[in-house]
Structure formats: structure tokens, C-alpha cells
Amino acid sequence: MADFKVKLRAYAKTVLHAAKYPHCAVNGVLLADKEKLKDGKCLEFVDCIPFFHHSLALTPMLEVALVQVDAYCHAHGLKIAAYYQANELLKDIEPDSIAVRIADRINDNSSDSCLLMIDNTKLTGGCEKSALRLYTLQDGKWGYRGTQTSNLKLDNSETTLRITSDLLRSRAYSDLVDFDTHLGDISKEWQNLELNAQIENCS
Numbered sequence: 159m160a161d162f163k164v165k166l167r168a169y170a171k172t173v174l175h176a177a178k179y180p181h182c183a184v185n186g187v188l189l190a191d192k193e194k195l196k197d198g199k200c201l202e203f204v205d206c207i208p209f210f211h212h213s214l215a216l217t218p219m220l221e222v223a224l225v226q227v228d229a230y231c232h233a234h235g236l237k238i239a240a241y242y243q244a245n246e247l248l249k250d251i252e253p254d255s256i257a258v259r260i261a262d263r264i265n266d267n268s269s270d271s272c273l274l275m276i277d278n279t280k281l282t283g284g285c286e287k288s289a290l291r292l293y294t295l296q297d298g299k300w301g302y303r304g305t306q307t308s309n310l311k312l313d314n315s316e317t318t319l320r321i322t323s324d325l326l327r328s329r330a331y332s333d334l335v336d337f338d339t340h341l342g343d344i345s346k347e348w349q350n351l352e353l354n355a356q357i358e359n360c361s
Contacts, residue, residue: 171206208336244276
């Protein structure tokens with residue numbers, strides 16, 4: 159099984175997406191840097207693209223999002239390599255049929271991809287532990303591999319968690335734009351360049 163490293167921007171934006179819509183299920187994808195693959199055994203997630211917070215299962219919207227993000231990846235040396243989802247209910251941390259279907263779709267194009275579920279209970283307080291739960295595909299099924307496993311690590315873990323906690327306290331999620339928001343107002347960019355700069359300035 160491949161190893162996965164989550165950089166600050168990817169982790170912070172994933173958490174901020176879930177925090178912005180605590181009453182909704184949210185989803186999106188993580189992007190890996192093609193140039194930083196280590197012998198095909200380590201994926202380094204460098205960015206997060208938030209998708210939806212209304213209805214996660216709308217196929218036409220999903221197709222639009224995937225096509226646009228794929229084009230963005232080709233232009234920037236990246237690849238869609240993980241799907242993430244936070245369920246609506248606080249303690250619901252298992253992937254549903256939507257998560258499995260979209261993760262399967264991504265895995266068809268990137269066989270070393272993974273599925274990440276957000277544990278909403280870890281988003282409160284000081285964010286002292288990673289909120290990501292790792293699922294990988296084995297024997298045709300997505301299986302849970304843990305939270306603090308050797309295969310899933312936050313880059314500079316203490317710093318990443320501290321900065322993410324600071325961003326939550328400052329309500330930086332108010333600046334986050336997902337595809338739902340972009341499709342409602344195309345002047346709002348799903349790349350989140352301003353938020354990216356804000357996160358980088360904290361590091």
C-alpha cells in the first residue's frame with residue numbers, strides 16, 4: 159500500500175470546508191504533485207479542491223467539477239489522487255454509497271488513490287489530532303486503515319495542526335469557495351488563490 163503525506167494547504171482547506179458547512183455533508187478532492195512521487199510509493203497531497211455542500215450526488219455537477227479540475231491539474235503538474243467527504247451527522251464517519259462511487263471513479267484514473275473521511279468530532283477544540291480517516295482499495299473494497307497510521311501522515315504534523323486550528327479560530331473558512339458557490343456565482347473562483355496565500359503566510 160502506498161504512503162500518503164498531506165501538506166498544510168491540502169489539510170487546512172479540507173478542514174475549513176467541513177467547518178464552513180457544519181450542517182451539511184461536504185466533499186472534494188486532494189491533488190498530488192506528480193514530480194514528488196517517490197518511486198511510486200508515496201503520494202504527497204499539496205492542495206484541496208472543495209466540491210459541494212448541497213447535494214453530493216448530482217452527477218452533471220460532478221462531471222463539470224472533475225473536468226475543470228483535471229484540466230487545472232494538467233496545466234500545473236498535478237493529479238487528482240484522493241476523494242474526501244464529511245458526512246452530515248457528527249458521529250457518522252463511514253463512507254456511504256456516494257463516497258464509494260466517486261472514489262471508484264477517481265481510482266479508475268489513479269490506481270494509487272485513496273478515500274479520506276473526515277471525523278467531524280476532531281474539528282472541535284484545539285484540533286490536536288488529524289481529522290482524516292484513511293481508506294484504501296483492497297480486493298475491490300474500500301477498507302479503513304486508520305487515522306494515525308504510518309501510511310497517512312500530516313507534513314510537519316504539529317505545525318499543520320496548530321495553523322489549521324488558528325485558521326478555524328479566525329474563521330478563515332468564510333473565504334473558502336467550493337464548486338457549489340462557484341456555480342452560483344462564477345466570479346468566485348474555486349481555486350481559492352487568496353485563501354491559499356493566506357494559509358501559506360501562516361506557515
